[in-house]
Each structure stands twice: as structure tokens, then as C-alpha cells.
Amino acid sequence: MIYLHQQKAIDYITDKFRKDDRVEALLLSGSIAHGFNDAKSDVDINIVVSQELYEQYKKNQAMTYWESAADFYEGGYFDGKYISLDYLSLVSDKGNEPTRFALGDSKILFDRTGRLDTMLKCISRYDMAGIQERTIRFLSQFEAWKWYCEEAIKRNNQYLLDLSVSKMILFGARLILLDNQTFFPYHKWLMTVLENVPHKPDGLMPVIEALLAEKSQENINCLYGRIKSYKDWTNGSDYSWTSHFVYDVETVWMRQEEFIENM
Numbered sequence: 001m002i003y004l005h006q007q008k009a010i011d012y013i014t015d016k017f018r019k020d021d022r023v024e025a026l027l028l029s030g031s032i033a034h035g036f037n038d039a040k041s042d043v044d045i046n047i048v049v050s051q052e053l054y055e056q057y058k059k060n061q062a063m064t065y066w067e068s069a070a071d072f073y074e075g076g077y078f079d080g081k082y083i084s085l086d087y088l089s090l091v092s093d094k095g096n097e098p099t100r101f102a103l104g105d106s107k108i109l110f111d112r113t114g115r116l117d118t119m120l121k122c123i124s125r126y127d128m129a130g131i132q133e134r135t136i137r138f139l140s141q142f143e144a145w146k147w148y149c150e151e152a153i154k155r156n157n158q159y160l161l162d163l164s165v166s167k168m169i170l171f172g173a174r175l176i177l178l179d180n181q182t183f184f185p186y187h188k189w190l191m192t193v194l195e196n197v198p199h200k201p202d203g204l205m206p207v208i209e210a211l212l213a214e215k216s217q218e219n220i221n222c223l224y225g226r227i228k229s230y231k232d233w234t235n236g237s238d239y240s241w242t243s244h245f246v247y248d249v250e251t252v253w254m255r256q257e258e259f260i261e262n263m
Contacts, residue, residue: 001035002032002037003037003073005072005073005076006032006037006039006041006043006072006073006076008072009043009069009072009076009078010028010032010043010109012071012072013026013043013045013067013069013078014026014109014110017047017109017110018110022049022050022053023047023048023049024048024049024050024085024111024112024113025108025109025110025111025112025113025116026045026046026047026048026108026109026110026111027045027046027047027103027106027107027108027109028043028044028045028106028107028109029044029045029046029102029105029106029107030042030043030044030045030079030102031044031189032044033107034185035105036189036192039073040073040075040076042069042076042077042078042079043076043077043078043079044078045065045078045079045080045081045109046080046081046082046083046103046106047065047080047081047082047083048083048084048085048088048111048113048116049082049083049084050084051084053082053084054082054083054084054086054087057082062082063081063082064079064080064081064082065078065079065080065081065082066078066079066080067080085113085115085119088103088116088119088120088123089119091103091123092119092122092123095123096258096262096263097183097184097185097262097263098183098184098185098186098262100123100124100183101184101185101189101193102185102186103120103123103124104120104123104124104183106120108120126181126182126183128181131178132234132235134178134263135175135178135179135233135234136233136234136237136239136244137244137260138171138174138175138178138260139171139175139233139234139239139241140239140240140241140242140243140244140248141167141171141174141244141245141248141260142168142171142172142175142224142227143241143245144241144242144245145164145165145167145168145171146164146168146220146224148160148163148164148167148168149164149165149168149215149220150220151164152164153217161215162215165212165215165220168220168223168224169208169211169212169223170187170190170261172208172223172227173190173191173194175227176194176197176199176200176201176204176227176230177193177194177197179199179231180197180198180199180200182197184262186262191205191208200230201227201229201230203226204226207222207223207226208223210222211223248260
């Protein structure tokens with residue numbers, strides 16, 4: 001639902017950039033485009049400019065746009081990023097899941113190029129290639145961070161425990177999103193997206209909430225059991241979670257690849 005004051009703000013910013021010949025297109029993104037907004041949500045936009053202008057913005061480290069929307073509602077503002085068609089093409093070709101999620105639900109406010117609709121459809125298409133490999137890699141992270149949780153409890157290391165619980169929840173969630181062919185939205189909207197997917201273990205969200213509230217061995221085991229027993233994640237295949245963890249954490253710098261958290 002787009003609130004009236006937000007719609008007025010969107011109409012204003014659309015008209016403003018439509019009058020700017022340097023702007024090729026304008027996208028509404030963020031919580032409003034995803035349908036996660038409330039009455040106080042800001043207006044997120046992606047401002048499409050020529051590749052030449054985009055490169056200038058990158059060189060000058062001026063990649064973002066901000067403007068108050070206080071004329072339309074208290075505390076409101078426009079939060080924008082400058083992008084280009086080449087950038088969108090690159091996202092379509094090799095963008096990670098958080099970037100695809102961020103752009104995939106975008107609404108076209110105007111488009112002088114006539115190309116955005118097709119590009120956004122390509123960006124939002126879920127890639128099924130290598131899904132079993134990703135499953136095993138996420139499962140290995142889930143196993144590893146469960147082990148780190150237990151080590152943290154043994155050593156009374158609160159920092160490690162807080163981190164390990166968050167990582168265990170993250171990779172448990174990544175497994176469920178993968179099973180639903182749903183993009184990882186990055187951390188801000190992870191619990192919202194996870195709650196809304198149709199296929200997940202019964203009672204998963206309360207189990208996660210309980211673990212976040214009390215990082216006990218009992219609650220750790222409860223989440224572990226809920227994820228592991230949901231399905232045969234590996235289709236009966238053997239795997240070494242320790243080897244996969246080393247590959248994806250300790251040697252990723254050697255390959256200059258995407259960190260597994262964002263892939």
C-alpha cells in the first residue's frame with residue numbers, strides 16, 4: 001500500500017527528474033516497491049543516467065542522491081542512487097541476490113529508453129543453475145556456525161556467540177529461501193521475506209525469535225533440528241562441511257569471488 005503522502009512525494013520527484021534531460025529513467029525501489037513500507041517509510045529511487053555521467057559520478061564519489069520530503073510528510077525523504085543501463089545489464093548478467101532483490105521489484109516511474117521493463121524482468125528471474133551446489137555450501141555454513149555457537153558457550157565468549165547465532169540463522173534462512181527460489185534480500189528485510197515464503201518448517205519464525213531472545217544450547221538445537229529435519233538437503237550425497245567452510249571463508253580471497261553471504 002502506498003500512502004497518499006508518499007504518492008504525492010513520488011509524483012513530485014518523478015516530475016522533477018522528468019524535466020532533467022540528463023536523466024534517462026527513474027525507478028521506484030526500496031520498501032515501497034517491495035510492499036514492505038509503512039506510513040513513515042522513505043522514498044527510495046534509482047536514477048538512470050548515461051554511462052558517461054555515471055562514470056563521472058563514480059569518479060567523484062557522488063553516487064547517491066538525498067532530498068527532504070518534509071513538504072509531504074514529517075520525517076520523509078528521498079534516498080536515491082545513480083545507475084546506468086550498463087550497470088543494469090551487468091546486474092542481469094552477474095548480479096548477486098541482494099542486488100537483484102533490490103532492483104527486481106522496482107516500479108518504472110518513467111523511461112525514455114524503452115528498455116527497462118525487459119531488463120528488470122531479466123534481473124528478477126531466479127537462476128536455477130548450480131542450486132544443489134549452493135544448497136550444500138549453505139548447509140555447510142549452517143553446520144559450521146552451529147559448531148561455533150557451541151564453542152562460544154563453552155568458552156563464555158559473548159561476542160562469538162552473538163555472531164554465530166546470527167550467522168546460523170542467516171544460513172538457515174538462506175537454505176529456506178533457496179528452496180523457495182527466493183532472492184536473499186540482505187539483512188534488513190530477511191525476516192520479513194522469510195516469514196512470507198510459502199514453504200518452510202512449521203513454527204520456524206517463533207524458533208528463530210526464541211533463539212534471538214535467549215542464545216541457549218536448547219534453542220540452538222531447536223533451530224538446528226527444525227532446519228535439518230525439514231528435508232534431505234543433499235539428496236543423500238555425502239559432504240564435508242568443514243572442507244566447504246574452509247573453501248568459502250578461508251580461501252575466498254584467493255579467487256576474488258563473492259562472499260558466500262551475498263552470493
